[in-house]
Amino acid sequence: MAEDWRGDLEVWLAPFLAALRHKTRMRVCPAYIAGLIGPGDRKSVQPMAARGGEFGYDQLHHFVADGVWDSAPLEADLLKEADRLVGDEAGYLVIDDTALPKKGRHSVGVAPQYASSLGKTSNCQSLVSVTLASREVPVMVGLRLFLPESWTDDAERMTRARVPLDRQQALTKPEIAIEEIDRIIASGARFGCVLADAGYGSSGPFRQALSERGLLWAVGLSRRQNVYPADVGLTFPVAKTGRRRQYYMPDRPPVSTEAMLSGERWRKISWRRGTKGRLTCLFAARRVRIAEGHKHRMLDNRMQCMPGDEVWLVGERRSTGEQKYYVSNLPADATLKMLAAAIKARWICEQAHQQLKEELGLDHFEGRSWTGLHRHALMTMIAYAFLQSRRLKAAGRKKKSRGAAATTQHARDKTGHPQPLRTTSNPTMPTL
Structure with a gap:
């Protein structure tokens, strides 16, 4: 066999x-x-x-x-x-x-x-x-x-x-x-x-290529990546002297992903059941614009990237104290649990x-x-x-077998021959 x-x-x-x-x-x-x-x-x-x-x-x-x-x-x-x-x-x-x-x-x-x-x-x-x-x-x-x-x-x-x-x-x-x-x-x-x-997600061209193909994505991001709040305003400064400015300017400076989420409310989220029970971590999220637009020289001579498209910024605090950051273009009405489930699916x-x-x-x-x-x-x-x-295929046979057993059990109950209660557990798929 x-x-x-x-x-x-x-x-x-x-x-x-x-x-x-x-x-x-x-x-x-x-x-x-x-x-x-x-x-x-x-x-x-x-x-x-x-x-x-x-x-x-x-x-x-x-x-x-x-x-x-x-x-x-x-x-x-x-x-x-x-x-x-x-x-x-x-x-x-x-x-x-x-x-x-x-x-x-x-x-x-x-x-x-x-x-x-x-x-x-x-x-x-x-x-x-x-x-x-x-x-x-x-x-x-x-x-x-x-x-x-x-x-x-x-x-x-x-x-x-x-x-x-x-x-x-x-x-x-x-x-x-x-x-x-x-x-x-x-x-x-x-x-x-x-x-x-983050080895891939920290690449702006990679994320942009995914979006250009009409794909949804949820990827890691460096904690040092600069972002703007989603409601950042854009102003068009009037130059008192010299040439007329060509680009709009954000009304506030960008901050790192780590700093952007530091004041957010962190919630315990469970995304799936593991071998030892539910898997949980603390998560926080907010809408942001990644600083990856065109580069512009500021008044103090710094080069600053302008705000890009609006996306989700997600933070994860693990029980070890480690913190991870992610960015996703999932819809604006996505729940924190949906975001966490997508991010953590990568373990597979x-x-x-x-x-x-x-x-x-x-x-x-x-x-x-x-x-x-x-x-x-x-x-x-x-x-x-x-x-x-x-x-x-083996898992499907077990599922079908359980379904047939449940039907037989129901038929026996209908005939007035009660059967003793049994505790069942979810079958696991055979290992490779």
């Missing part, structure tokens, strides 16, 4: 295999994904080949690192499956990044850089991740490598790592994220709000990162090339989507 998943995997992978359009690749792909899902602490090519027995190291390595096939059709099929599983107009698209620690300097994109998952600067590869999620169920649909300047400034190094010519350019993580978001939108996958941490991508690494070997790939790394990452995401489909 424990091996039933292997037969289910072959059936479930049918659309992906059809996209490969090659008999040998159509056999190797399921073996590679089964190797990621199956037992074993190490999910790099050599131990997977040794455990599987069907294909040798050379065949598995050639498939993922050197084979001539296009990953785009498989990525499209992954998006279709993710949308089927968790696509929802009330769902989320979560943008984040995850670090893959590495030794040496030859693996593509590896460099000393800050790794948020480690909380420090470390020698690693950093990938921008995109997760589609709803009902607290994540399906990761995108992993794209970020190239630091030490790579984009070295054309020979990129060539050795087989970085495609169209990727041999310096892109920030927010720019990579926007490219991925455009790909998701083009696929038709459904979501209602984009979530991201961290769960996905952990499972992809600990259970499916995302960070176990030992090749050095751009193609190999991205194909390995794609295989782990496909494996993860398969496991999520089984998880949801």
Whole structure:
């Protein structure tokens, strides 16, 4: 019974295999994904080949690192499956990044850089991740490598790592994220709000790009970011001498996000139930305008940004004493609970990162090339989507079973045969 998943995997992978359009690749792909899902602490090519027995190291390595096939059709099929599983107009698209620690300097994109998952600067590869999620169920649909300047400034190094010519350019993580978001939108996958941490949310061009695409968003923000109150007035000073002023001026100076919320009323808000009960934090919010408009030189020679669009500024005080700040373009009539629920929904991508690494070997790939790394990452995401489909299917069976039991119970009660009361608890979905 424990091996039933292997037969289910072959059936479930049918659309992906059809996209490969090659008999040998159509056999190797399921073996590679089964190797990621199956037992074993190490999910790099050599131990997977040794455990599987069907294909040798050379065949598995050639498939993922050197084979001539296009990953785009498989990525499209992954998006279709993710949308089927968790696509929802009330769902989320979560943008984040995850670090893959590495030794040496030859693996593509590896460099000393800050790794948020480690909380420090470390020698690693950093990938921008995109997760589609709803009902607290994540399906990761995108992993794209970020190239630091030490790579984009070295054309020979990129060539050795087989970085495609169209990727041999310096892109920030927010720019990579926007490219991925455009790909998701083009696929038709459904979501209602984009979530991201301050690494992305503190980028004005990133937020503006989301708004230009008509998207709702709730993102982290630096506590030092300057903001104006929503009711800031704009005046047109008359210059006594010199040239006539060209721009309106705010009638008060901006303050940091931290200072803007310091005098607000903080309320305890619960956004969901955790394993140890309701999750709660203190939150405060007010309408503001971020200081990110055109820059203007003030009378004292300072450069000051003018007010931008009106948005929500949200603060969070955790039990540890840590304070976090967020900004969102959710409607002006959104409640504090709605804002908190959207902001805290981002945790789901961290769960996905952990499972992809600990259970499916995302960070176990030992090749050095751009193609190999991205194909390995794609295989782990496909494996993860398969496991999520089984998880949801199992949860659906339990729910249906509970419904049938309740109907039987009602019928027995109607016949006059009372049954003893039973206490029930909400079933949890099986772990991956």
